[in-house]
Amino acid sequence: MQPRLVEVRRNVLKQNDVLAAELRRLFTDAGVFATSLVSSPGTGKTELLEKTLARLMATSRVAALVGDLATANDAARLERSGAPVRQIITGTICHLEAQMVGDALVDWELAELDHLFIENVGNLVCPSSYDLGETLRVVLMSVTEGEDKPLKYPTIFNTADVAVITKMDLADAVEFDRDTARANIQAVRPGIEILEVSAKTGHGMEDWIRYLNSQTTAAAVAAA
Amino acid sequence: MHELSIAMGIVDGASEEAARLGAARIESVHLRLGQLSGVVKEALLFSYSLAAADTVLEGSRLEIEEIPAAIFCDSCKAERELPSIQNFSCFVCGQPSANVVRGRELTIVGLELGSEYAAAVG
Numbered sequence: 001m002q003p004r005l006v007e008v009r010r011n012v013l014k015q016n017d018v019l020a021a022e023l024r025r026l027f028t029d030a031g032v033f034a035t036s037l038v039s040s041p042g043t044g045k046t047e048l049l050e051k052t053l054a055r056l057m058a059t060s061r062v063a064a065l066v067g068d069l070a071t072a073n074d075a076a077r078l079e080r081s082g083a084p085v086r087q088i089i090t091g092t093i094c095h096l097e098a099q100m101v102g103d104a105l106v107d108w109e110l111a112e113l114d115h116l117f118i119e120n121v122g123n124l125v126c127p128s129s130y131d132l133g134e135t136l137r138v139v140l141m142s143v144t145e146g147e148d149k150p151l152k153y154p155t156i157f158n159t160a161d162v163a164v165i166t167k168m169d170l171a172d173a174v175e176f177d178r179d180t181a182r183a184n185i186q187a188v189r190p191g192i193e194i195l196e197v198s199a200k201t202g203h204g205m206e207d208w209i210r211y212l213n214s215q216t217t218a219a220a221v222a223a224a
Numbered sequence: 225m226h227e228l229s230i231a232m233g234i235v236d237g238a239s240e241e242a243a244r245l246g247a248a249r250i251e252s253v254h255l256r257l258g259q260l261s262g263v264v265k266e267a268l269l270f271s272y273s274l275a276a277a278d279t280v281l282e283g284s285r286l287e288i289e290e291i292p293a294a295i296f297c298d299s300c301k302a303e304r305e306l307p308s309i310q311n312f313s314c315f316v317c318g319q320p321s322a323n324v325v326r327g328r329e330l331t332i333v334g335l336e337l338g339s340e341y342a343a344a345v346g
Contacts, residue, residue, distance in 0.1 A: 004337050005334050005335070005337075006245060006334060006335050007333065008241045008332055008333065008334060009333060010237045010238075010241060011330065011331050012233045012234050012237055012255075012330045012331065012332060013230075013233060013330055093226070093229070095226055126262065128262035129230070129261060129262040129263065151310045154260075154309050154312075155260045155261075156262070158260060158312065158322075158324065186320070187310055187312065187313075187320075188309075188310060188311075188312055189312065189322060190312050190320030190322045191322050192322070
């Protein structure tokens with residue numbers, strides 16, 4: 001008797017996807033706009049987020065979750081903005097999963113928030129597989145990383161909703177080729193909006209905040 | 225490197241399916257792995273035997289079918305495989321497309337049951 005092949009159909013990440021869908025429903029019902037940030041380590045997610053929280057706080061209720069393998073340093077930095085912040089320490093895990101986000105939010109009153117930011121672990125590979133229930137996934141690359149970053153990590157760029165090029169204040173110093181970088185992003189994610197910022201000097205921050213607010217409004221209209 | 229946790233997910237999922245089928249031994253697990261799944265085949269194969277240890281899947285093989293990424297071309301009204309993973313455009317007309325129709329799969333599609341089980345039911 002030969003072994004027998006039985007057909008099954010089962011998504012390996014089903015558990016994560018189910019939890020992410022629950023989170024997404026929770027966010028929609030509470031009227032909170034969830035944005036996740038992914039990039040390499042050192043691109044400037046925390047710097048951009050710190051300045052973003054500070055700017056949005058003038059008009060909105062904002063909070064952030066931040067994932068790292070070790071240390072609560074990023075949470076401490078983000079808390080300087082005055083917004084509620086919680087660190088998720090992942091230990092040896094190289095990405096956030098929906099379960100970790102859900103656990104971190106357990107005693108937060110989501111209805112009292114307008115924006116929730118989720119800063120993923122610095123990693124351009126693993127986070128691409130995990131839906132966190134976010135409405136907007138932002139991929140960041142800095143001018144110091146090389147224009148071909150999107151070609152090296154096409155999967156994560158392809159899953160993003162918007163791309164942000166950071167550290168624009170260093171663009172001239174590192175002879176950043178803006179057109180090539182933008183073309184490379186478009187090659188792996190056609191039609192994506194690309195913003196350029198320097199969180200340090202404030203360059204492009206108005207456009208970034210305007211973009212976030214336009215997305216929030218669009219989501220609210222869609223939910224209504 | 226998150227292939228070990230993916231491998232553990234495969235083992236958990238396949239173990240549940242095996243239990244549902246009443247199978248005491250599994251020869252192999254068949255997996256569809258998309259080019260855009262974010263998972264590296266070699267690392268997954270390496271992790272699989274570790275994840276399968278001390279489970280009903282111990283000693284089983286992981287059979288991986290790789291699925292190339294494909295987009296839907298609005299101009300040609302057709303599905304097209306990518307010219308390369310760095311180029312999300314139609315290889316016939318050149319039109320870029322963000323509409324990915326294949327390549328994100330990370331799906332268990334079959335279990336090969338042990339012969340003694342097959343004999344018992346078959």
